[in-house]
Amino acid sequence: MSMPNAFVPGSVALSAQDEALVARRARVLGPAYRLMYEEPLHFVRGEGVWLYDTEGRAFLDAYNNVASVGHCHPHVVEAIRRQVGTLATNTRYLHGLILDYAEKLLATLPAALGHVMFACTGSEANDLATRIARAYTGGTGIIITDFAYHGLTLAVSEYSPTLGNAVHLGSHVRRVTAPAAYRTEGDVAAAFEAGVRAAIADLHRHGIKPAMLIVDSLFTSDGILTEPTAFLKGAVDAIHEAGGLFVADEVQPGFGRTGDTMWGFQRHGVVPDMVTLGKPMGNGQPISGVVIRPEVVDSFGRNARYFNTFAGNAVSCAAALAVLEVIEREGLMANARDVGAYLLDGLKGVAARHEAVGDVRGAGLFAAVEIVADRASRAPDRELTSRVVNRMRQDGVLISVCGPGYNILKIRPPLVFTRENADTFVDVLDRALAAR
Amino acid sequence: MSMPNAFVPGSVALSAQDEALVARRARVLGPAYRLMYEEPLHFVRGEGVWLYDTEGRAFLDAYNNVASVGHCHPHVVEAIRRQVGTLATNTRYLHGLILDYAEKLLATLPAALGHVMFACTGSEANDLATRIARAYTGGTGIIITDFAYHGLTLAVSEYSPTLGNAVHLGSHVRRVTAPAAYRTEGDVAAAFEAGVRAAIADLHRHGIKPAMLIVDSLFTSDGILTEPTAFLKGAVDAIHEAGGLFVADEVQPGFGRTGDTMWGFQRHGVVPDMVTLGKPMGNGQPISGVVIRPEVVDSFGRNARYFNTFAGNAVSCAAALAVLEVIEREGLMANARDVGAYLLDGLKGVAARHEAVGDVRGAGLFAAVEIVADRASRAPDRELTSRVVNRMRQDGVLISVCGPGYNILKIRPPLVFTRENADTFVDVLDRALAAR
Numbered sequence: 001m002s003m004p005n006a007f008v009p010g011s012v013a014l015s016a017q018d019e020a021l022v023a024r025r026a027r028v029l030g031p032a033y034r035l036m037y038e039e040p041l042h043f044v045r046g047e048g049v050w051l052y053d054t055e056g057r058a059f060l061d062a063y064n065n066v067a068s069v070g071h072c073h074p075h076v077v078e079a080i081r082r083q084v085g086t087l088a089t090n091t092r093y094l095h096g097l098i099l100d101y102a103e104k105l106l107a108t109l110p111a112a113l114g115h116v117m118f119a120c121t122g123s124e125a126n127d128l129a130t131r132i133a134r135a136y137t138g139g140t141g142i143i144i145t146d147f148a149y150h151g152l153t154l155a156v157s158e159y160s161p162t163l164g165n166a167v168h169l170g171s172h173v174r175r176v177t178a179p180a181a182y183r184t185e186g187d188v189a190a191a192f193e194a195g196v197r198a199a200i201a202d203l204h205r206h207g208i209k210p211a212m213l214i215v216d217s218l219f220t221s222d223g224i225l226t227e228p229t230a231f232l233k234g235a236v237d238a239i240h241e242a243g244g245l246f247v248a249d250e251v252q253p254g255f256g257r258t259g260d261t262m263w264g265f266q267r268h269g270v271v272p273d274m275v276t277l278g279k280p281m282g283n284g285q286p287i288s289g290v291v292i293r294p295e296v297v298d299s300f301g302r303n304a305r306y307f308n309t310f311a312g313n314a315v316s317c318a319a320a321l322a323v324l325e326v327i328e329r330e331g332l333m334a335n336a337r338d339v340g341a342y343l344l345d346g347l348k349g350v351a352a353r354h355e356a357v358g359d360v361r362g363a364g365l366f367a368a369v370e371i372v373a374d375r376a377s378r379a380p381d382r383e384l385t386s387r388v389v390n391r392m393r394q395d396g397v398l399i400s401v402c403g404p405g406y407n408i409l410k411i412r413p414p415l416v417f418t419r420e421n422a423d424t425f426v427d428v429l430d431r432a433l434a435a436r
Numbered sequence: 437m438s439m440p441n442a443f444v445p446g447s448v449a450l451s452a453q454d455e456a457l458v459a460r461r462a463r464v465l466g467p468a469y470r471l472m473y474e475e476p477l478h479f480v481r482g483e484g485v486w487l488y489d490t491e492g493r494a495f496l497d498a499y500n501n502v503a504s505v506g507h508c509h510p511h512v513v514e515a516i517r518r519q520v521g522t523l524a525t526n527t528r529y530l531h532g533l534i535l536d537y538a539e540k541l542l543a544t545l546p547a548a549l550g551h552v553m554f555a556c557t558g559s560e561a562n563d564l565a566t567r568i569a570r571a572y573t574g575g576t577g578i579i580i581t582d583f584a585y586h587g588l589t590l591a592v593s594e595y596s597p598t599l600g601n602a603v604h605l606g607s608h609v610r611r612v613t614a615p616a617a618y619r620t621e622g623d624v625a626a627a628f629e630a631g632v633r634a635a636i637a638d639l640h641r642h643g644i645k646p647a648m649l650i651v652d653s654l655f656t657s658d659g660i661l662t663e664p665t666a667f668l669k670g671a672v673d674a675i676h677e678a679g680g681l682f683v684a685d686e687v688q689p690g691f692g693r694t695g696d697t698m699w700g701f702q703r704h705g706v707v708p709d710m711v712t713l714g715k716p717m718g719n720g721q722p723i724s725g726v727v728i729r730p731e732v733v734d735s736f737g738r739n740a741r742y743f744n745t746f747a748g749n750a751v752s753c754a755a756a757l758a759v760l761e762v763i764e765r766e767g768l769m770a771n772a773r774d775v776g777a778y779l780l781d782g783l784k785g786v787a788a789r790h791e792a793v794g795d796v797r798g799a800g801l802f803a804a805v806e807i808v809a810d811r812a813s814r815a816p817d818r819e820l821t822s823r824v825v826n827r828m829r830q831d832g833v834l835i836s837v838c839g840p841g842y843n844i845l846k847i848r849p850p851l852v853f854t855r856e857n858a859d860t861f862v863d864v865l866d867r868a869l870a871a872r
């Protein structure tokens with residue numbers, strides 16, 4: 001399975017400088033690295049929603065939940081600059097910053113989620129959640145959605161089907177079709193719950209005790225399934241009845257992106273046993289975490305201990321604390337809600353003008369535009385989707401693709417996106433579709 | 437198995453401020469975190485080899501290979517400050533810094549190791565090496581030393597016995613006694629090779645195909661086994677004959693620490709199939725890597741691809757590049773060799789004065805002092821070792837403990853350690869032993 005929207009070396013003419021960089025990448029980084037877009041990009045500076053290439057051309061970044069409060073946000077930059085010159089040590093010494101951050105973070109979550117443990121990447125967070133779930137439940141079975149992505153450690157790659165057929169799923173992993181309202185007849189909540197119950201039964205039939213159901217509550221790689229909300233309860237009840245845990249992977253929806261709530265799972269009215277955090281947490285500084293019901297980690301914590309050298313270091317905590325402060329001070333959740341709704345209106349206008357748009361949906365500043373061969377069959381048009389993404393890139397707007405049919409525009413701008421940025425976005429998307 | 441040198445809450449009186457921090461840690465971080473020393477430390481500033489607590493008291497840090505070129509080294513701090521305000525984006529866009537760093541790093545390694553892939557932690561690096569070894573060999577069997585530590589992902593914790601009995605080893609993992617000259621009769625090279633061959637045979641007997649032999653070439657957690665050198669070849673030949681790979685975990689010995697060579701494996705005259713890098717790489721910035729023979733990663737890279745969001749970002753690469761520049765400009769390998777030899781002489785003087793010292797050994801700025809109940813039996817004295825470490829901490833010098841008997845002083849100062857620092861160290865150690 002090839003990666004969608006990847007640069008194919010040799011397929012287009014690049015500047016001499018970029019050609020040299022591509023050759024150096026192949027030589028020193030080897031064959032595992034991919035660049036995005038038919039014509040790759042070479043950025044040298046970022047600010048807010050803008051990335052600047054070597055020629056000084058500005059690109060509107062509508063595909064970044066790492067620089068979630070904007071590229072090089074001055075408050076985050078200042079926090080890192082101050083702390084990196086003061087102290088950058090680990091969790092085996094006392095340090096106030098990790099606690100200031102942990103308390104501020106936990107205050108944004110349901111009270112039942114009382115502990116947070118830090119790691120450096122979303123993959124490490126999910127890997128740690130897996131270890132904790134196995135220790136707590138005594139089981140190993142993992143239930144995911146069909147086209148989930150949760151990370152790249154050996155254990156997590158075994159339940160990340162989007163990595164492609166060369167990365168085998170574990171024999172203890174079961175997939176359930178994600179609740180895509182656009183492609184489902186009938187009640188998606190009932191269908192999803194039935195799928196989870198069938199997966200549990202199949203695990204049992206193979207002698208495997210379930211450890212956890214883990215989902216991205218926006219089902220990002222399954223196609224950004226923002227609606228309906230409040231349908232996860234039946235599936236969560238099912239995994240609990242089977243003695244397993246429910247884990248919400250908030251690497252994509254978390255930190256205010258969905259506008260109405262700080263966390264994606266809150267849109268579903270459920271409280272997970274664990275919540276995993278990643279990309280937007282430090283606005284680029286490598287920090288991630290697992291938030292946990294205390295009883296779930298009690299035995300693991302006492303017996304197995306946990307020390308991740310770089311995790312929770314003072315610099316990463318300073319960055320993460322600054323991110324929460326910016327989200328508060330600048331009202332970025334409200335901005336995500338308001339600009340997100342405005343953008344969604346704009347996208348609905350695009351849908352009205354272009355037959356190729358089968359569906360648009362969104363929650364805050366996370367939106368999906370589904371490109372289809374025709375509206376009746378809803379057949380994915382992967383090829384047109386790729387052309388749209390690359391035309392938009394040529395016109396200076398960055399997005400990418402997701403979904404099992406690679407036909408869904410993945411629109412995920414920094415939370416400081418403005419209505420003016422949304423107007424630009426809609427305009428460029430309109431032109432990319434008109435040029436079909 | 438409890439962690440050596442860990443603070444036991446309630447065991448000593450702390451300042452009101454620190455008592456409050458300890459309580460907050462338990463409340464928000466939960467039971468998995470540990471503090472070091474009977475009386476934990478609370479630092480607020482670091483500079484060079486010094487850490488400063490809340491009272492302004494300076495502690496000589498002789499236990500830090502993260503801040504390997506010194507706490508808050510100005511050149512590294514400046515590199516981070518500059519880049520974090522400019523751009524901090526990922527490897528799916530072209531960026532020169534990652535290539536400048538990769539080329540400079542590869543130039544320090546044997547030419548056969550042609551590719552480098554980046555991750556964020558040593559655990560992730562070893563986890564990736566495991567995935568690559570499995571893909572390349574088609575096997576899963578892993579051979580380690582008795583008391584190895586390689587990291588904390590689910591897959592890597594299964595071959596990290598120092599995590600304790602609550603963290604189970606994988607059924608595909610075999611242990612070989614580490615080559616401790618102080619505790620071995622006869623030829624350690626032959627004994628180690630025989631152990632590896634027996635482990636391979638046992639894997640085969642269980643129907644498990646070997647994937648890799650992985651060792652820290654200084655055998656740090658097995659007790660810092662610096663001598664003899666040049667004994668790994670037989671073991672490496674054995675794993676190659678069995679179709680497996682040899683992986684050198686350089687998280688501890690790497691980046692010039694051993695003084696004579698940039699990398700620990702070079703002391704053994706072997707070229708690994710993969711080399712994993714971690715802690716000292718970014719002087720605290722979370723960056724790690726796997727250096728690989730190109731043929732080993734060819735199929736994995738083409739089929740499985742690899743994208744670690746934070747890994748190889750421009751800020752981490754800027755930090756890591758600055759670290760290599762500092763090692764070069766300040767001659768830190770030569771300093772590690774010279775000051776390391778001077779320190780080792782001092783430690784030999786300590787051994788001459790104290791019956792409790794069974795052995796001292798070292799390579800560059802990595803030294804071990806083995807504390808025994810008596811020299812004839814060589815029985816580990818865990819209790820005295822702990823007292824020595826904690827007396828030294830009270831006297832303002834930081835080290836810790838390693839080895840299966842928890843009786844080995846682990847001495848691992850930043851590479852900018854001076855002869856004057858070594859004098860202080862020896863003096864404080866002398867007094868800690870005299871007070872027994």
